[in-house]
Amino acid sequence: MTQEESLKRRTELARPEISADEAQALISEHYGLTGEVEELGSQQDRNYRVDTNEGRFVLKIARAEYARQELEAQNAALAHVGGKADAPRVPRVVPSAAGEEIVAITVRGEAYQIRLLTYLDGTPLTRRKHLAAESVAVLGEVAGRLAVALQDFDHPGLERELQWDLRRAGPVALHLLSAMADEAFRKRIAEAMVGAMRRLQPLTSELRLQAIHQDVTDDNVVGRADKSGRLIPEGVIDFGDVLKGWVVAELAATCASLLHHADGDPFYILPAVKAFHAVCPLTDAEVRALWPLIVARAGVLVASSAQQLGIDPDNAYVQGNAAHEREIFEVAVSVPLELMEHAIRHAVGMELEEAAVRVELRLVPDIDPDHVGVVDLSLLGPHLPADRWHYEDTEALLLQSAARAAGAAATRYGEFRLTETRLLKARAPRTLALHVDLCLKGQTEIHAPFGGRLVQRQGRLILSGERLHLHLLGVEPAETESETVGVGAQIAKVPGDPPTLGFMRVQLCTVADLDPPAFAVPHQAEAWRRLCPSPAALLGFDCDAPPTDAAGLLERRLHHFARPQKNYYRNPPQIERGWKEHLFDVEGRAYLDMVNNVTVIGHGHPRLSAAVGRQWSLLNTNSRFHYASVAEFSERLAALAPEGLDTVFLVNSGSEANDLAIRLAWASSGARNMVSLLEAYHGWTAASDAVSTSIADNPQALTTRPDWVHPVVAPNTYRGPFRGAGSTSDYVATVSATLSELDRQERSLAGFISETVYGNAGGIPLPPGYLEAVYAMVRARGGVCIADEVQVGYGRLGHYFWGFEEQGVVPDIITVAKGMGNGHPLGAVITRREIADALEKEGYFFSSSGGSPVSCVAGLTVLDILHDEELQENARTVGDHLKKRLEALGQQYALVGAVHGMGLYLGVEFVRDRETLEPATEETAGICNRLLDLGVIMQPTGDHLNVLKIKPPLCLRRESADFFVDMLAKVLEEGW
Incomplete structure (x- = not known):
């Protein structure tokens, strides 16, 4: 045989x-x-x-x-x-x-x-649909370490005939495909295999041979779960395919297996490639061969499964693998081989020098390169105010306008276009422009910038030179007697008759038979730029967008910005724009903002922008001057408070508001001692920090409080010592005990401060009647009661404007900030006249910008928008819908321990055990990071950092709320 x-x-x-x-x-x-x-x-x-x-x-x-x-x-x-x-x-x-x-x-x-x-x-990796980049990298490292371990191994049994030996992928695939019934799919596999083999053929003599496992795949690698629940590969099973083969085939098998975890993105394998290369360095030939081998492996996988099911139709293992093997194939053939070679080279630091684009004549010699209006369609482009970025005809209208002014107009190459972004998408959109659009007078002549072969294909006019191919779209081809044209030959015209303006698209490509896409996703940008270089040289003017460098900017920030001022995420996107409940990074990715309670009316509100801009153009000074807006804003705030709370202080922030409230308690009571709640956060000034006991914000909080602060047990009805709605009397008793001890020591009480909904713990409501009982005990001792509404007030709860309304109480002092200015530094203290006047004996009070004309106008406009756009009602209806959907997740996933809060102040608490309530801290961090990848901004809160703090702008639409829950469900189902 x-x-x-x-x-x-x-x-x-x-x-x-x-x-x-x-x-x-x-x-x-x-x-x-x-x-x-x-x-x-x-x-x-x-x-x-x-x-x-x-x-x-x-x-x-x-x-x-x-x-x-x-x-x-x-x-x-x-x-x-x-x-x-x-x-x-x-x-x-x-x-x-x-x-x-x-x-x-x-x-x-x-x-x-x-x-x-x-x-x-261990757990086979194949059981997780999603593998984090860290897990992917470790899998590549495991494959590399195994390849190194086998370098000095030899055995006569390694010389064997095996269908998985990628040296024989061509004939194996041909044999397997002969029995495949699906003719169309069989043809696609055959074409992919032919392309891969053609690319491999010149390289085979340079590929290293040794003993290899040949099957270090997600099926044959087991992992252990780290603290976050993420699988970390560590063991390899099933040496059934061990043979003498190409070293790079070891990595190819590993990478191919990852593609069904890749959510359609072939670049997903790059961390594995980089990690393999770090322990088992690849040669240049192996780098060139890797992606064709991955395609070949994918083709053999699907063909083999099809044949095996024909032989053994009851094989559940093969049946179970068939779907994801087809997915592996589809991802493997979704991009050009050349693109992945560039991506792999970039990952391992073996990039080729970029070839310069050389032309002998400008493409459109009749236009003046110094008089071309270049339109900026980027995130910060001046032509895209408010929501103009998402109108379908925006690009065309802007090009036409610029062309009328300058005679000709162009878009920019290599620009991340905001006009191409899409809202509520789990995948980053294609925003990087790999072309330039021109708007010119009709019948403008287009000439060949280099000699070559001219063909028409699928609506494109393509001029192919030796190594460069010019693609023109939207033009009227000139009549030519030969397919071959010389430099300067007229090859087309811009459609339309003067003075009508026409459009055309110009794109270069280095791959002969490829019709390149107009746009690329940002993380593939570097590789696509290699395939589709800038046409600036043949156009004769600078049409290149400046590069973005989010990582470099972060390094500059960390160099000068004080370290305690943390940023969200280890590798944060560079956010430079917002609209309603959405944020945009410089690469045109839209994120759903589910955490930004500062922007209560939403990002980029044109009405607020106009009002603040107008006031800046008129006057901005401090509140010691006499002007209308400070009186109007103070009246509006007092009208929102319960009767009797008629006096307002305006400050710059919530920290200042709470600091001032404590000072007012001291001044009005003549005492110093304050009672606060454990797990609470009230701010960063000396006094507001003193009454803050959240160890998530300050790990030393419980051991560094001054002696005038007396924290009491957090009335956390979910994980506190007393649980459920019937726990009110128990929690009240803990406050009573503290107050009795102060009485025994003859220490007078200044007041009590608390959030009216337990915000920092994740929006947990206080037990019914709690504040009524505590306020009574505090007032009986001459103290004042401070309601910290900085996070939960101002309509966010939907069912109530103020959080204390749910408890049926009226505080002596209300502090508020956050959404008051929609991001403008603005806070307030609302109290009774006699409490406010008590401060005057210590001198007058002043805040530089708290009551300035601009701050007041910002505050007034926010209140108007809250009313006119019915945002409190929206918080109620959308918030109720959102909470029901989140609670439904708790019926499906054991990790969801509880859903707290109301309106658009919610918290999803993750626990490892619903009985012990062991907090799932690491899991929560992993979930937040995966949500970022899926286009959702989310952060943890609570002393254990195991609660999602859900507090989006109050303009959140139901569609956006559903997207958030859908993405959270995806993470809980697939992993992080």
Whole structure:
């Protein structure tokens, strides 16, 4: 039998016909073990997991067609790798009772070979739909370490005929495809294989050979969950495909297996490539061969599964893999081979020098390069005010306007266009322009900037030179007698008759048969720029957008910006614009903002922008001057408060508001002692920080409070010492005990401060009647009651304007900030006249910008918008809908312990155990990071940082709320 015939025969083998009962008998007879058996998946072997008192094992049953020498090679490889200190964990071979590592058996007249291996504990990576970039990188590292461990291993059984040997991918695929029924799919696979083989052929002599596992895939790698629940690869099983093959094929098999986790993005493999290269450096030829080998592996996978199901239709393992193997193929062929080579080179630091674009004549010689209006469509472009960026005809109208003014107009190459962004999308949109659009007078002539072959294809006019291809769209081709044209030949005209303006698109490409996309997703930008260089040289004017550098900007920030001023996320997007409940980064990605309670009316509100801008143009000074807006704003605030709270202080922030409230308590009571709640946060000034006890904000909070602060047990009805609505009296008793101790020590009470909904803990409502009882005890001792409404007030709760309304109480002092100015620095203290006047004996009070004309106008306009756009009502209706959907997640996912809050101040608390309430801190961080990848801004809160703090702008639409829940469900289902 020839090698080719042997290989074909191998591809047609079904699994051994050995039942679970028969497997139990074999284990007992040959290994002296008894236990439960459970079948494990395999394509052509039959594998059983065996649970015995002596441990857990795997019984592997191979057909007799597999030469004993091959099985000996697998055993030897396991022993070799197992003896390497830096190698991944692998199983070990367990000899039979007779001392044999391979036992020949016969069952019902059929000859088989069996082996027993130790069972490698862990979770196969294939069980997680999503693998984090860190996990992907470790998988690549594991493959690299295994390749290094096998470098000095050799065995005669490595020379074998195996369908997975990528050196034979071409003939194997041809054989397998011959039996495929789906003709259209068969043709696609064949075309992909031909393209991959053509790319590989000149490289094969340069590819290193050694012993390789050839199957370090998500199926054959087990991982352990880290603290966040993320799987970290660490052990490799199933050496059934070990052979002598190309080193780079080891990495190709690993990368191919990752593609069904990639959510359609082939660049997802790059962390694995980089990590493999770090431990097992690739050569230039191997870098060039890697993606064609991945395509080849994908083609063999789908063809092999199709054939195997024809032979063994009941093979659940193959059935289960078929769908994701097809996904692997689709992702592998979704991009040009050349693109992935550039991406891989960039990942491993082996980039080729960029070739300069050389032209001999300008493409449009009749236009003056110094008089072209270049239109800026980027995030900060001056032509895109308010929401103009998402109108369908914006780009065309702006080009026409610029062309009328300058005679000609152009867009910019390499620009991340805001006009291409899309809201509420889990994937980043294609925003990087790989072309230039021109607006010129009709009938403007277009000439060949270099000589070449001229063809028309799918609405494009393409001029192909030696290494460069010019694509023109929207033009009227000139009549030519020959496909070959020389430099300067007229090849087209701009459509339309003067003075009508016409449009055309100009794009360059370095790949001959590729019709390149107009736009690329940002993280693929570097590779696509290599394939589609700038046309600036042939246009004759600078049409290149300046590069963005979010990482460099972050480095500058960290260099000069004080370290305690933290930023969200380890690798944060550079956010430079917002609209309603959306934020935009400089690459045109839109994020749903679910955490920014400062912008209560939404980002970029044109009405607020106009009002503040007008006031800045008129006057801005301090409140010691006499002007109308400070009186109007003070009146409006007092009218929002309960009767009797008629006096207003205007300040710059919530911290200042709480600091001033404490000073007012001191001044009006003549005492100093303050009672506050544990787990609370009130600000960063000396006094507001003193009454803040959140260890999430300050790990030293509980040991560094001054002696005038007396924290009491947090009335957290979910995870506190007393739980449920009936816990009011217990929590009140803890306050009573503290007050009694102050009485015993003859220490007078100045007041009590608390949020009216437990905001920092995730929006947990206080137990019914709690504030009524506590306020009464405080007032009986001459203290004042401060309601911190900085986070929860101003309509955010939907059902109430102020949080204290839910408790049915009236405080002595209300503090408010955050949304008052929609991001403008503005806060307020609202109190009774006699409390305010008590401060005057200590001198007058002044805040530089708290009551300035601009601040007051900002505050007045926000109140008008809250009323006119019915944002409190929106907070109620959308918030109620959002809470119901979040609560439904709790019925599906055990990690969701509770959903707190109301309106648009909600908290989802994650726990590892619903009985012990062990906080899922690391999981919450991982969830927030994955949500960012899916286009949602979210952050954790609470002392254990295990609660999602959900406090979006009050203009949040129902559609946006649903997108948030859908993305959260996706993360909980797929992993992080």
